[in-house]
Amino acid sequence: MGDAVMAVAMKNKAAGERQQDNGLGIHRFFSEDQFARLEELMYPKRAEKGSYLFWEGDAAGKLYYLRSGKVKLRKSTDEGKDFTLSIMQTGDLIWEPEHGLSSVHTFSAEVLEDAEVGVVQWKDLEILLYRYGDFAVRFMNWMAIAQRVSESKFRDLLLFGKPGALASTLIRMANTYGVATAEGIKISLKLTHTEFADLIGTSRESVNRMLNGLKEEGIIDIRQGRIIIMELNKLREICHCPTCPGCPKEICRL
Amino acid sequence: MGDAVMAVAMKNKAAGERQQDNGLGIHRFFSEDQFARLEELMYPKRAEKGSYLFWEGDAAGKLYYLRSGKVKLRKSTDEGKDFTLSIMQTGDLIWEPEHGLSSVHTFSAEVLEDAEVGVVQWKDLEILLYRYGDFAVRFMNWMAIAQRVSESKFRDLLLFGKPGALASTLIRMANTYGVATAEGIKISLKLTHTEFADLIGTSRESVNRMLNGLKEEGIIDIRQGRIIIMELNKLREICHCPTCPGCPKEICRL
DNA sequence: CGGCCGCTGTGACGATTCTCACAAAAAGAT
């Protein structure tokens, strides 16, 4: 148990070092005790940039806790068209449970930045959930939020054209990877235009034109390849963001 | 408890009467005992066509079990643009938990057909989850499936144009509301073109033209306003449906 | 240093999709 406590301390330090507490971090949902129980079940794994935690179609049944690094969750199609579900960071959980016939991953998890991962077997987790009701309840709260994140994306990605989809994605990135600076909110996550396109469901060229358009209007700026949001409210207008009580930061994220 | 047992019997009968066991029905996930425990917490409610179980923005914190009827889950925007998340039927669960600051419904639940609903307070459910680990585990399995349903829609709605989105939606409707007939799969759920449009993120006119196009190609037929799918495989091609092991019926649904 | 490769930027064109306008048909209401 001493081990677990140390790990918790570590994670708190990590959270402090991060520019902002942005994650859908399990820590928002679990108490330290609860998290410590989960941590006892983990075995560590290192994953290099470019590698995959798992592929779409692989057998599911593990939970991955991201201690550091970034991981992109992606659905692929034949034709080479991809859709990026999300990009996860320190403190996030990635999992698909084992259940019945369909215990297969429905997306792949590509490591974008070298990652340290804590891996838990679903079977072990199941026992934890079984024994500790408080843990299960919190876990479900977290799942419910994740579900709402997905659902809220539908409106943003489908209803206000590609500019709306991009604006929404920028806002979500600001909430998830944003760092407040003098000039505006700097998005610490650097993506290529193609990666943007895959998050939005559009083409690279459209992303390029839209970003340059926003830059010309002074809504964003780009320095060293990183996007700085100067006028968040303008972005909100583009995607018809509901006034903020209706859309909490927990949900408006990547 | 006798009451609960009777209710379980009732539900089994109801499932038998339904043309096909299509639901994301909680019964696929819960044993009879488990379901009975949930049922003990329910109080009954009738809801008329046109009424709402709740509105976007209302306080959350209840779970609704649909004994009969149909309920549309919808996200609205200013400008009157809507997006329909799903249309639920007998055996489905609708809920958003109470948690922290954001315990507010993120969609509204409109009753499409007179419904009988079992209502459970989240606080009561929490106690159940707390006490019965097996129940919690099953519940989480169900939640995980619901999450995958959402995620799989992203690919379908965003990557293959509006025809792809429509084709996917038809297939999902076939899996959820389909009845096998001599001519093909008949979709028992009748929707207006506007309602289709809201499921897909397109305009009524586009839906109209696309449906007529499919009819001319002999892929679907329409009788008494109900759609019959004659050539499911053609629809699959349009939305680049992954070969079926990759996309189980549990997930390919509305 | 030169060459290679991946990312960014841009124009032109065509396909897709939305919007508006209005007519016809069907479903409900009195």
Place this chain on the structure above:
DNA sequence: ATCTTTTTGTGAGAATCGTCACAGCGGCCG
């Protein structure tokens, strides 16, 4: 049955968006 309302159908033009082609730029490696 007649009137009203909702739904379906269709055309035309505009706006959006994707595709292709290719140029420049920058980093990386030998």
